[in-house]
Amino acid sequence: MSTSATIRGRAWVFGHNIDTDVIAPADTISFGLGDAAEEDNVKRNAFRTVRPGLYREVREGDILVAGRNFGLGSHREPANKALHSLGFRAVVAESIARLFFRNSVAIGFHVFQVPTILSFVKDGDELEIDIDAARLRNLSAGSELALESYSPLIRRIIEQGGILEVLKSRLAAQQA
Amino acid sequence: MGMTIVEKVMGRAAGSGAVRPGQYVDCKLDRILAHEEFYRIHTVAEAAGLKGGLPDIWDRERFHVILDHFQPVINQLQALRQRKIREVAEQYRLKYFDDALPAVIHRVAIEDYVLPGELALGSDSHSCAWGALNCVGTGMGEHELAYALVFGELWFKVPESIRVNLSGSLPDGVTAKDVSLWLGGRFGTAFALYKAIEFLGEGARRLAMDARITLAAHAVELGGKFGLFEYDDVTAEFLSRRTRMRHQLDWARPVGPDADAIYCQTVDIDLGSLEPQVARPHTFENVVPVREVQGTRIDQAMVGSCANGNLDDIATVAGVVRGRRVHPKTRFIVQPNSWGVYREAMRRGHVDTLLDAGVTVISPGCHLCLGMQGSLADGDVCLTSTTRNHRGRMGSGNADIYLAGPATVAVSALAGRIVDPREHR
Ligand code: SF4
Numbered sequence: 001m002s003t004s005a006t007i008r009g010r011a012w013v014f015g016h017n018i019d020t021d022v023i024a025p026a027d028t029i030s031f032g033l034g035d036a037a038e039e040d041n042v043k044r045n046a047f048r049t050v051r052p053g054l055y056r057e058v059r060e061g062d063i064l065v066a067g068r069n070f071g072l073g074s075h076r077e078p079a080n081k082a083l084h085s086l087g088f089r090a091v092v093a094e095s096i097a098r099l100f101f102r103n104s105v106a107i108g109f110h111v112f113q114v115p116t117i118l119s120f121v122k123d124g125d126e127l128e129i130d131i132d133a134a135r136l137r138n139l140s141a142g143s144e145l146a147l148e149s150y151s152p153l154i155r156r157i158i159e160q161g162g163i164l165e166v167l168k169s170r171l172a173a174q175q176a
Numbered sequence: 177m178g179m180t181i182v183e184k185v186m187g188r189a190a191g192s193g194a195v196r197p198g199q200y201v202d203c204k205l206d207r208i209l210a211h212e213e214f215y216r217i218h219t220v221a222e223a224a225g226l227k228g229g230l231p232d233i234w235d236r237e238r239f240h241v242i243l244d245h246f247q248p249v250i251n252q253l254q255a256l257r258q259r260k261i262r263e264v265a266e267q268y269r270l271k272y273f274d275d276a277l278p279a280v281i282h283r284v285a286i287e288d289y290v291l292p293g294e295l296a297l298g299s300d301s302h303s304c305a306w307g308a309l310n311c312v313g314t315g316m317g318e319h320e321l322a323y324a325l326v327f328g329e330l331w332f333k334v335p336e337s338i339r340v341n342l343s344g345s346l347p348d349g350v351t352a353k354d355v356s357l358w359l360g361g362r363f364g365t366a367f368a369l370y371k372a373i374e375f376l377g378e379g380a381r382r383l384a385m386d387a388r389i390t391l392a393a394h395a396v397e398l399g400g401k402f403g404l405f406e407y408d409d410v411t412a413e414f415l416s417r418r419t420r421m422r423h424q425l426d427w428a429r430p431v432g433p434d435a436d437a438i439y440c441q442t443v444d445i446d447l448g449s450l451e452p453q454v455a456r457p458h459t460f461e462n463v464v465p466v467r468e469v470q471g472t473r474i475d476q477a478m479v480g481s482c483a484n485g486n487l488d489d490i491a492t493v494a495g496v497v498r499g500r501r502v503h504p505k506t507r508f509i510v511q512p513n514s515w516g517v518y519r520e521a522m523r524r525g526h527v528d529t530l531l532d533a534g535v536t537v538i539s540p541g542c543h544l545c546l547g548m549q550g551s552l553a554d555g556d557v558c559l560t561s562t563t564r565n566h567r568g569r570m571g572s573g574n575a576d577i578y579l580a581g582p583a584t585v586a587v588s589a590l591a592g593r594i595v596d597p598r599e600h601r
Contacts, residue, residue: 017365017459021566025573026546033257034219049573069366069399073566075301077216077317098370098401099301099315106319153200153331164224167323171231 005131007089007110008139009061013123014050016067020100022050023071024079038078039085046082058087063127066093067118071100080104090129092117092136092147105154108162112136112147120145178434180337181404182372185312185431189295197336197440204329206294206427207238207311208321211281213299214241215261216318217325224322233268234328237424240272240289241265245542247278250549279514279540282306282393282482285313286385287516288420292407293429297324302482302563305393307404308385310411310430312372314401335401336440337372337433342379344448349597351492352387353484353561353581355445356394357453361463363443368400371440374433375405379447385414386486393483397460397563406432452597454559455579458567466584466596476558477508477589479582481545484561485513487520489582494526496586496600497533503592509536511544535589547571559594561585 028045029038047054064070064083070093071079080103083091090110094117104111110131114120121127125140134147150158160166179187179194187195189203210217218229233239243261246254258275265273274284281298282305290296292310297303299321306313316324324330340359346352359367373395375388383391388405395403405411407430415425452466479485479493490512502508510530512518518540521527530537543549545562547570552558554574565577580588583597590600 017461019459019564019566021564021569025568027571033253033260034216049568068364069369072365072399073301073564075213075299075315075317077220077319080317095366095369097399099317102320103317106317151200151333162224163319163323164221164226167326168224168226170327 007061007063007129007131009059009063009089009127011063011065011121011123011125011127012058013118013121014064014066014070016069017072018050018066018070019073020071020076020079021073022047024076024082025049029076029078039081042078042082043085046086055086060087061089062087063129064088064091065117065121066091068094070096072097075099075103077103077107080107080109084109094118105157106163108158108160110158114145114147178436178438180372180433180437180439181374181406181431182312182335182337182402185293185295186332186334195334197334199334201332201334202329203295203332205238205297205324207290207296208298208324209240209242209281209285209289209296209303210299210321211242211244212246212257212261213318215257215264217299217322218264220318221322229264230268230322230326233325236269236271239270239325240274241270242274242277242279242281242284244279244281244284245546246548247276247541248539277515280482280485280542283485283514283517286389287514288418291424291428292411293431297321297330301396302393304395304400304403305389305482307392307395307402308388309414310405310407312402312404315396333370335370335372337374337437338368339439339442340373340375341377341442341444342375342383342447343377343444344379344446345382346447346450349583349600350450350452351581351583352383352390354450354453355447356391356397357455357460357463357579358450359398359443360455360460361453363398364461365397365399365459367398368395371400372402372404373398373400375403376433379445380405381408381410384488385410386488389486390483393563452581452584454584454594455565457565457576457578460565460579466580466594469578469594470596472578472594473557474506474559474588474593475556476550476552477506477585478510478544478550478558478560478562479585480511480513481542481562482513483563484582485511485517485540487517489561490517490521490526491524492582493535493586494529496583496597497535497590498529500533500590502534502589506589506592507536507550508534508589509538509544509550511538512540514540552577559585559588
């Protein structure tokens with residue numbers, strides 16, 4: 001997935017414990033074929049039990065903001081992918097479930113944990129993330145805060161575009 | 177300085193001996209198991225530009241594929257997918273491929289594949305269940321498993337560990353599920369986020385393997401990466417009954433914590449003081465003692481899943497329903513979590529007892545837990561011993577799912593409403 005140094009878009013604010021059954025309902029993946037039809041189905045139904053029709057509203061570059069333990073539950077990667085296909089380019093949450101965090105890194109998607117995020121952002125605010133400087137700006141409120149920078153290892157995986165790009169370069173190095 | 181179970185196992189797997197929480201390490205893997213998502217591992221590799229998928233699999237003795245979530249399949253899409261999985265399995269020349277062996281992957285893993293002291297990954301979030309067998313197991317997504325399958329290694333952040341000290345023994349009507357639910361209610365779903373939980377103490381040693389499986393599986397509902405038990409006589413006895421893969425039994429290297437291991441938190445639980453718990457919709461932390469939801473009408477009751485489709489869970493249900501009838505307005509469905517469990521339940525007469533009482537017993541697998549069978553309609557209320565009560569998990573987003581132990585579920589199924597199992601005599 002593409003990574004760029006600045007992400008700018010509207011904040012969509014969710015509460016605590018947004019689980020993967022909410023993000024990508026089981027019947028939409030139904031352990032499908034992992035093809036375009038499945039991706040489209042997951043996208044249209046993402047968040048349908050808490051915010052139906054979200055897919056019509058999100059614009060590319062938007063940022064999902066959430067409370068505690070975002071993405072808990074099933075390991076399902078289609079949930080991670082759904083955020084990207086909806087148009088989101090980052091998640092900033094009080095905390096992020098372990099598998100959701102790892103899967104995001106593995107596909108090169110930005111995830112940040114900020115314990116005070118819900119008091120910093122209102123739904124609809126315009127946000128900007130400067131990845132290199134590790135800063136989050138709330139352009140609507142005129143405020144700014146520091147993000148915890150990635151560990152060098154995680155940064156390298158995200159910057160390369162995900163773990164399969166790392167895999168490919170390792171294979172290439174072995175063959176060289 | 178003393179080390180926890182996870183620190184010892186990751187230290188060994190990283191080839192560096194001593195590791196500390198927070199450290200990033202590359203670990204060699206002892207085992208990988210995948211279910212239907214094996215197909216997605218293949219497709220994400222292809223989508224990333226690897227022609228034909230993964231170039232190879234690092235060790236065929238240590239990789240197992242088990243079709244569990246949709247076994248038997250219920251529609252053409254699933255049927256097509258399984259056909260594709262079979263083709264891919266053949267293409268990769270897998271040595272271990274359990275195709276028509278209906279069961280939940282985690283029970284099969286514990287019965288047949290994983291070993292004490294191993295560092296193992298599964299394509300499923302409840303792979304932490306393997307910790308019941310002293311295996312340091314956890315779930316991973318398909319992108320990372322693709323990498324892991326090629327190189328036999330992956331990056332880890334060494335987790336901090338929480339020590340859950342168990343003492344005493346469970347009173348009648350209270351089960352291991354109630355311990356997990358109590359922890360969820362007390363500490364929330366982020367209790368063990370990025371951490372390992374070790375269940376220690378004389379109370380843990382007294383728990384049977386099936387109860388350990390419930391607790392280890394639910395580590396992930398508490399946010400945890402691992403849920404671990406020590407190796408002891410119970411583990412050894414369980415392993416001694418393994419029928420497949422006996423040639424690997426002496427690969428086991430049981431690992432216990434040092435007496436001076438450092439834990440980030442210690443929680444003491446006197447099992448004897450617990451009462452039955454219920455998680456109300458829609459999270460694992462929305463927990464109250466059963467008496468606070470007594471009388472709630474239920475349309476459906478279920479016992480099953482990786483956490484609670486074990487033999488002891490079914491025995492608990494049989495003990496409650498023997499000689500009685502399920503409430504006429506309640507559907508009670510039980511799904512064992514492996515053929516081994518199913519057949520043993522039959523041999524002991526539990527299946528007959530359940531059928532006599534009007535319980536529907538379905539073939540082993542994940543169906544109930546995901547609403548693939550026993551789907552819920554708008555307004556339905558379900559009380560279940562499966563793993564998750566997330567909104568929409570079993571069909572309608574307007575259904576209410578309550579979680580409870582198998583004793584509570586069985587007693588309530590007879591009454592058609594939530595009842596405290598301790599009042600059932
Ligand atoms: S029983 Fe439920 S939680 Fe366990 S592996 Fe199957 S679907 Fe997942």
